[in-house]
Amino acid sequence: MAERRPTIADVARRAGVSKGTVSFALNGRPGVAAATRERILEAAEALNWRPNHRARSLSVSRAFALGLVIARDPSLLGSDPFFPTFIAGVETVLAERGQALVLQVAGGGQAETEGYRRLAQDGRVDGVFLTDLRRHDPRITLVDALGLPAVTLNRPDVPSPFPAVCLDDRPGIAAVVDHLVGLGHTRIAHVAGPDDFLHGHGRRKAFLDALAAQGLPAGRVEVSDFTASGGTAATRRLLDAPDPPTAIVYANDLMAIAGINVAHGLGISVPARLSVAGFDDTELSAHLHPPLTTVRTDVFGWGQVAARSLLALIDGESTGDVELEPARLVVRRSTAPPSAPSETSPATPYPTPEES
Amino acid sequence: MAERRPTIADVARRAGVSKGTVSFALNGRPGVAAATRERILEAAEALNWRPNHRARSLSVSRAFALGLVIARDPSLLGSDPFFPTFIAGVETVLAERGQALVLQVAGGGQAETEGYRRLAQDGRVDGVFLTDLRRHDPRITLVDALGLPAVTLNRPDVPSPFPAVCLDDRPGIAAVVDHLVGLGHTRIAHVAGPDDFLHGHGRRKAFLDALAAQGLPAGRVEVSDFTASGGTAATRRLLDAPDPPTAIVYANDLMAIAGINVAHGLGISVPARLSVAGFDDTELSAHLHPPLTTVRTDVFGWGQVAARSLLALIDGESTGDVELEPARLVVRRSTAPPSAPSETSPATPYPTPEES
């Protein structure tokens, strides 16, 4: 005799009314006499009735869930701090609203499209987050065609019907460049992310713009892929060049850390002979030696705001684009004035690390 | 006139049969005449009918989704490579079976319990993964009481009704110790994970057991927390001690990397004066300088097998516990023979890094 979960029919029977009236009463809708409402609430309470989520989902045609499709090489996903932090931010909002997060990890581009399509066709979610925007991102029209509400992280470079939740990278990159120029650097290079990602592209442009604003010639840019191995290769190319840079601005911490290690391997000490700056402010970067100068963005908050925006959009009360606090510089010990050209690498140990 | 999606009633009408017959025909159940079946399939094809996922979910009382509750401090979640990789493995299996993954990130213990409860009560998922097992983990009985099928990652230390998907850490740790002893080390320390995690506890025990098996006295163990900051502090404590170790075995790569940086800060070169080994084989560890000797586990495969096991359990065809390929040692350059006691830190640059 499995204790069957009470249904709305049980409540209706006990209160002596119809199912419809129970529904109206419990959802606080008008058209129910106060006395009747009271009776219904008591019956529901007595039976400890909770609406069946699946039935509710069916009748209102809502999933009460949001979707996130991650298109990344699984083997590299583990070293990216973005998604876990972003998801954690999203979750804080969803948890208090009874919403769930449905995740998909898609390898290649084909699987990605299929992922959105499945989420939409199965009605698994009421809306999706569009992260890691690419240039001329096909997902904008795809998701729109699927009839799925969405928010984009930052603004796409194509017309978009979706609200954008924006966190501007560029001030952070500009601040790094200004910081390095202020220290006396003139040969500054950049290790960029893939150029088809909007953020990779944007950080690169911000780098070049900031140099130009400082009246310096364009620095060398090595396009890489946000991975440690890519950062290693790009750094080798830069440091093996005839006129190597005295400072390198990386598009993320992972490549920067790999870069520092390449420098160490070449006997080039950081920051004495090479200044290095990252981007992300991962937990590790403060605990390196030297601790990494980097750029911090509030990814957790980004997730929170994106979730709120998407839920508002789904509820038909979109507030339009949102602008978050831009990225900002965190100065630590991996950046310092360039050494005099004649000076050789000093063998002195680094000063004790200290958080800025 | 929104083009209403065709329903099973439309198909039934077109084929001149009842809804029930359509359902039987399309699910390949017996009791439908071949000619009738053919007619129904044609009608469904012509109308391009797809079953409504939500209605299906309601009628069969299944969510066609699995759940994962992650109880981690959100600010530290980003530096842990485990979950993204595990999830990616899970997804490869779910994608081809039309299943979804519902994720919850819960901060403290209270929120964690609430997370499982919500998943169960709302019928959001048909089963859950129990990861990061703790000693006397209360989730075993909780999830069982909630009537939710589950698989555990490794075996709990309490009686469990759930299949376990096991990947043994211990051979990896033992191999590290053997490797270090083989190099000539006798003062080997361990920086452990939190002792209430079974894997933190297990790696520590494996470390001590391996030393004992080698006939060496118990090495010093610093219990830490898997974070860079924790690894930094623990390493300081070890290296500041009167009789510092010549090798440190860390319970994860993140702490090991932080440890290497502490050593650098103290002018202690790795591996010349201190050997360091990690655990995880994160992407970065091969690109450090020196590249990190560590232990590799197939987290992606773990996710795949766990997903298959959980789905099998839900379908009532559980295959019992599963044992995966155990963790195995990856020797790189961060481990070397201990220097002679009298020898001071050599200032020679590291050899060029090379993957083992």
Added chain:
DNA sequence: TTGTATGCGTTATCAT
């Protein structure tokens, strides 16, 4: 071999 009723909560429509 096929049709019907039931399970679910919500809501449009109808009846008082």
Added chain:
DNA sequence: ATGATAACGCATACAA
């Protein structure tokens, strides 16, 4: 103004 009824979506136990 209040409340009852039926329909929505699919699968399945049961009746015919």
